[in-house]
Amino acid sequence: MYAIPSRKRLSQEIIPGLYDRERASLQERVKKATAVCLTTDGWTSQTATTFLSVSCHFIENYKMVSCLLDCFEFSDGHASENLAEELLRVAKEWDVGDKVVCCVTDDAANVTKAVKTLNWAHQPCLAHTIYLVVRDALEVMKPAVDKVKAIVDFFHRSTTATRKLRSTQQQMGMPELKLERECITRWNSTFHMLKRILESKEAVVSTLAVLFAPVDPLSQEEWEVLQEACAVLELFEQVTVEISADSHVTASKMLILCNGVQRRTAEHQTRVATGTAKELVDALCASLDRKFHxxxxxxxxxxxxxxxxxxxxxxxxxxxxxxxxxxxxxxxxxxxxxQPTPPPGDEAGERTVEASDVWAFFEERVSRDATRxxxxxxxxxxxxxxxxxxxxxxxxxxxxxxxxxxxxxxxxxxxxxxxxxxxxTSVPPEIIFSKAGQINSERRNRISSSKLRQLVFLNANLK
Known part of the structure; x- marks a missing residue:
C-alpha cells in the first residue's frame, strides 16, 4: 500500500528537505568544535563545470570526525583571490572562521596563496607530494611501464585473451587474477598494475606466446626491473594507505613516515642490481631530499x-x-x-556532591590559591x-x-x-569527487549544479 514518491516530489521536496535537516544538524555539531582543520580541492564535471569542495575535520567526544561542508559550482576563475573569497564564505557560513588551525591542500600555487591570504596555516597534502615524487621517478623506467600498459590493454580489449589467461592460470594452479589498469591521477594504480602482472607473470607470458599477441613482450631484464621497482614502491604504497584514513589521527605520523621512507629507500641503493632500478632509487632519494628536508x-x-x-x-x-x-x-x-576547565575528577563539568556551607571557607581558599x-x-x-x-x-x-x-x-x-x-592529506575531497563523478555520470549529465550539491552533501554526510 506504499505510495512510491514521484520523480518530481523526490527532486523538489524529499531531497531538499533531507539536505536542510542534515545540514542544520551538522552545523550544530561543527559549532561545538573548539578547532577545525579544512581540506579543499577542485573538480571538473563531464559538462566542463568546475566544482570546489571544502571538508572539515575536528575532534568530537575524543573521536576524529570528518564531514563535507560544501561542494559548489565555482565559475569565477581560479585566481587566488576568488578562491580565498569562497573559502572564507564557507567558513563564515559554518561559523568556523576563527577556529581554523590548518588548511590542507595540494601544492597548486593559487590554492596555497589563497590559504595564506586568509592567514590560515597551510600544510601540503602528503599523498599529493608522494604522487609527485613517484610519478617523476617512474619516468626512468617508462619503456618497461609502457609495455606493461600495452599488455594490460590487450587483455582488457580481448575477451578471448582474457578467457585464455584465466584458463592458463587454472592449469598452472595460480589464483585467477585480473590484470589491473593504470589511472593517471593515482600513482599507486601504476604500482598495483606492475605488482599484479608480476603475480601472473608465467600465465601472462604463456598466454601471449600461444595467442601470438601483437604486443611487445617484456625482456628478462625488464621483468627483473619490475620486480625490484615494486619492492621499492611498496614503501610508498604503505605510507599512502597509512595517511589516507580520515577517522584516525594522521598528521602526527607524518614526520616519522617521511623519515622512515627516506631511510628505507636509501637502503635500496645497495640492494638493487639492474641499472634502471638504480636510476629509479636515485631519483626517488633525490626527490625525497628536496621535498622533506x-x-x-x-x-x-x-x-x-x-x-x-x-x-x-x-x-x-x-x-x-x-x-x-x-x-x-x-x-x-x-x-x-x-579558560574554564571541568573540576578535577569530574570530566563532565558537573559536581556529584553539592557544596554545603561548612565547606564554604575551604572553597574560598581554593579560589584564592588558584588566582595566586x-x-x-x-x-x-x-x-x-x-x-x-x-x-x-x-x-x-x-x-x-x-x-x-x-x-x-x-x-x-x-x-x-x-x-x-x-x-x-586532502584525500577526503578527492573521494567526494569520485562519488560526484558517479552521480553526474554520462547518463545524468543534465543534473543541475544545485541538485548535485545536495546529493554529494548527503552522500558524504549521511550515516
Whole structure:
C-alpha cells in the first residue's frame, strides 16, 4: 500500500528537505568544535563545470570526525583571490572562521596563496607530494611501464585473451587474477598494475606466446626491473594507505613516515642490481631530499607529533627544534589557563556532591590559591609531567589516551585538541569527487549544479 514518491516530489521536496535537516544538524555539531582543520580541492564535471569542495575535520567526544561542508559550482576563475573569497564564505557560513588551525591542500600555487591570504596555516597534502615524487621517478623506467600498459590493454580489449589467461592460470594452479589498469591521477594504480602482472607473470607470458599477441613482450631484464621497482614502491604504497584514513589521527605520523621512507629507500641503493632500478632509487632519494628536508622544522607538525602520546620527542633529530616546539606548546597551554576547565575528577563539568556551607571557607581558599598560581608555571609542570609519561603502544588510539588524562592535564588537553585534528592529506575531497563523478555520470549529465550539491552533501554526510 506504499505510495512510491514521484520523480518530481523526490527532486523538489524529499531531497531538499533531507539536505536542510542534515545540514542544520551538522552545523550544530561543527559549532561545538573548539578547532577545525579544512581540506579543499577542485573538480571538473563531464559538462566542463568546475566544482570546489571544502571538508572539515575536528575532534568530537575524543573521536576524529570528518564531514563535507560544501561542494559548489565555482565559475569565477581560479585566481587566488576568488578562491580565498569562497573559502572564507564557507567558513563564515559554518561559523568556523576563527577556529581554523590548518588548511590542507595540494601544492597548486593559487590554492596555497589563497590559504595564506586568509592567514590560515597551510600544510601540503602528503599523498599529493608522494604522487609527485613517484610519478617523476617512474619516468626512468617508462619503456618497461609502457609495455606493461600495452599488455594490460590487450587483455582488457580481448575477451578471448582474457578467457585464455584465466584458463592458463587454472592449469598452472595460480589464483585467477585480473590484470589491473593504470589511472593517471593515482600513482599507486601504476604500482598495483606492475605488482599484479608480476603475480601472473608465467600465465601472462604463456598466454601471449600461444595467442601470438601483437604486443611487445617484456625482456628478462625488464621483468627483473619490475620486480625490484615494486619492492621499492611498496614503501610508498604503505605510507599512502597509512595517511589516507580520515577517522584516525594522521598528521602526527607524518614526520616519522617521511623519515622512515627516506631511510628505507636509501637502503635500496645497495640492494638493487639492474641499472634502471638504480636510476629509479636515485631519483626517488633525490626527490625525497628536496621535498622533506625542512619538514622537521614545520611548527605544526612538530607540535602535533609531540602531543601524540605514542611518539612525543623520540622521533626528532634536531634537539633545538624540539625545545622550541615545547616552548610553544607550554605558552599555548598557559594561555588556556584563563579558560574554564571541568573540576578535577569530574570530566563532565558537573559536581556529584553539592557544596554545603561548612565547606564554604575551604572553597574560598581554593579560589584564592588558584588566582595566586602562575599559569606559565602550571603549564610547564603539565608539559614536563606529560613528557615523562611512558609512551603508548603504536597501535593505541591517542585520543582515547587523552580522554583518560583530561583531568590530569586540563590545559594541555585543550592545546592537543587544536593539533591532533589536523590531517595529513586532502584525500577526503578527492573521494567526494569520485562519488560526484558517479552521480553526474554520462547518463545524468543534465543534473543541475544545485541538485548535485545536495546529493554529494548527503552522500558524504549521511550515516
Amino acid at each position: 625542512r619538514m622537521e622544522h614545520t611548527a605544526l607538525l612538530l607540535e602535533t607529533a609531540i602531543l601524540d602520546p605514542r611518539f612525543k620527542t623520540l622521533v626528532f633529530n634536531d634537539d633545538r627544534a624540539v625545545d622550541e616546539a615545547l616552548q610553544r606548546i607550554t605558552a599555548a597551554a598557559a594561555a588556556r589557563s584563563s 598560581r602562575n599559569p606559565a608555571a602550571n603549564a610547564t609542570l603539565e608539559v614536563r609531567s606529560y613528557i615523562d609519561e611512558p609512551l603508548c603502544q603504536r597501535s593505541a588510539d591517542p585520543l582515547s589516551w587523552w580522554e583518560t588524562k583530561a583531568s590530569i592535564y586540563p590545559r594541555l588537553t585543550q592545546v592537543t585538541m587544536r593539533r591532533l585534528c589536523i590531517v595529513a
